[in-house]
Amino acid sequence: MRARITDKETLHRISPQNLRSYVQHKGGHELYSTDSSAVWMYGDEEILIPSSTFFGDYSLRISQALSQIETIENRSQLSVFDDIVHISYDIIRVRNVSKETESGMLGLDKSAEFVLHTKEMVLAAACHAATGKNCYPSRKPQEAERFLKDVRFGKTEQGSFTLTLLSPVFPQLNGQGVLFQPDENVLEALCFENRVIPVLNSGVRSVREAAALASSDLKTEHFTNATKHGLTTNLCDAVVNMYEKLSPDFIEFGIFFSPTRVTKFSDSKTRIEPELIPIIKQASNVIKLSAPEEGVIIRGLITKLVSEEPKESGEVIVRDVLSCKPRNVTIPLDGENYKKACAAHLDKKLVEVEGVLNRSGRALSLIPLSSIGILDTSEE
Numbered sequence: 310m311r312a313r314i315t316d317k318e319t320l321h322r323i324s325p326q327n328l329r330s331y332v333q334h335k336g337g338h339e340l341y342s343t344d345s346s347a348v349w350m351y352g353d354e355e356i357l358i359p360s361s362t363f364f365g366d367y368s369l370r371i372s373q374a375l376s377q378i379e380t381i382e383n384r385s386q387l388s389v390f391d392d393i394v395h396i397s398y399d400i401i402r403v404r405n406v407s408k409e410t411e412s413g414m415l416g417l418d419k420s421a422e423f424v425l426h427t428k429e430m431v432l433a434a435a436c437h438a439a440t441g442k443n444c445y446p447s448r449k450p451q452e453a454e455r456f457l458k459d460v461r462f463g464k465t466e467q468g469s470f471t472l473t474l475l476s477p478v479f480p481q482l483n484g485q486g487v488l489f490q491p492d493e494n495v496l497e498a499l500c501f502e503n504r505v506i507p508v509l510n511s512g513v514r515s516v517r518e519a520a521a522l523a524s525s526d527l528k529t530e531h532f533t534n535a536t537k538h539g540l541t542t543n544l545c546d547a548v549v550n551m552y553e554k555l556s557p558d559f560i561e562f563g564i565f566f567s568p569t570r571v572t573k574f575s576d577s578k579t580r581i582e583p584e585l586i587p588i589i590k591q592a593s594n595v596i597k598l599s600a601p602e603e604g605v606i607i608r609g610l611i612t613k614l615v616s617e618e619p620k621e622s623g624e625v626i627v628r629d630v631l632s633c634k635p636r637n638v639t640i641p642l643d644g645e646n647y648k649k650a651c652a653a654h655l656d657k658k659l660v661e662v663e664g665v666l667n668r669s670g671r672a673l674s675l676i677p678l679s680s681i682g683i684l685d686t687s688e689e
Contacts, residue, residue: 320368334568352381398475399506402563410470422554433543434509443536444600478567512539520585532592545593605666611654623647659684
C-alpha cells in the first residue's frame with residue numbers, strides 16, 4: 310500500500326505554476342481554462358489545476374491531482390510530490406562511494422569536509438560564470454557569494470552517501486529554447502543565476518576529460534584549453550580535496566537541469582577516477598603559477614627606466630623586496646606617475662605600487678591599480 314499525502318500545509322507546497330509545468334513537461338496539454346482553474350489532459354485523465362492557492366478547497370484539488378498522477382505514472386505520491394516541488398530547480402547530486410558509506414552514513418568530520426568542498430565546487434562555477442577567470446586565490450565576486458545564498462540542501466538519498474543541492478532557475482521572458490550542448494554563446498544569453506549550473510556541468514566534465522588526456526601525454530595545455538568551459542583551479546582543488554579528505558572509491562557528480570529552463574541542457578553524470586587526482590592537483594598548481602594575482606604590492610628601488618625621457622608614459626623595472634626572493638617587475642606608468650618614478654630613480658628612493666601581477670615564463674609585469682608612491686629611503 311502506497312503512502313498518501315494528506316497534510317494541508319504539505320499539499321500547499323505544490324504551487325499551481327509548478328503543477329502546470331510538471332504536467333506539461335510530462336506531455337500533457339491544456340483543454341480549457343476559467344478564472345479559477347484549468348483542465349489539463351494527461352494520459353487518459355483530465356486533471357483540474359486551481360489558478361490560486363487561496364481557494365478553500367485548494368489542498369483537496371491538489372490531493373486529487375496527485376492521486377491521478379500516481380495512477381497514470383504508477384509510482385508513489387511521495388516521489389511525484391518531490392518532482393513537482395523541485396521542478397523549477399536544477400539538482401546537483403554528489404555521490405561519495407566507499408565501503409564507509411555503504412550503509413548510507415558517514416562520520417561527522419568527513420561529512421563536514423564533504424559539505425565544505427561541495428560548496429567550494431559550486432562557488433568555483435559561480436565565480437567563473439561571473440568573471441570568466443580561471444583562478445580565484447582570495448576575493449570572490451559578489452555575484453558568486455550572493456548566488457550561494459539561494460542554493461538549498463535537498464533530502465539525503467539512500468545508497469552510498471549523496472549530497473543533494475537545489476539551485477533555483479529564474480524565469481526567462483524572451484527567446485525560444487533549442488536543444489544543444491552548453492557553449493559560450495548559450496551561456497552569454499542566460500541571466501547570471503541561470504548560467505552557474507551549466508558552467509558547473511561543463512566544468513566538471515572538462516576536469517575529467519582534461520585529466521584523462523593528460524594522463525597519456527602529461528600536457529598541461531589540456532587543462533588550460535578547458536578553462537573556457539568552466540574549468541578553474543578552484544574547481545580542481547575542490548575535487549582534489551574531496552578525494553584527499555574522504556578517501557572514496559570514487560565520487561560521481563550528477564547534474565539534472567530543470568524542465569522549466571527555456572534553454573535546454575543535457576543531464577549528465579561524471580565519475581572522476583582516483584588515479585586522475587594527482588594529475589588534476591599538479592595541473593592546478595601549474596595554472597596558478599601563471600595566473601594573474603590581484604592586489605599585489607610591489608616595493609623596491611627602480612633599477613631601470615625603459616624610457617629615459619619622461620614622456621606621456623613609460624615603463625620602469627622595480628626590484629621588489631617584499632617577495633620571499635627579490636624579483637624584477639616591469640611596471641608601465643602614465644605620464645605623471647612616470648615623472649615621479651624618474652625622480653625617485655634619480656634620488657634612489659623606494660617606490661611602492663599596487664596592481665595585478667602577471668607572469669609570462671620568468672618575466673613579471675604589474676598592471677597598476679594605484680598611483681606610484683615614493684617612500685623615504687632613510688626610514689626604510
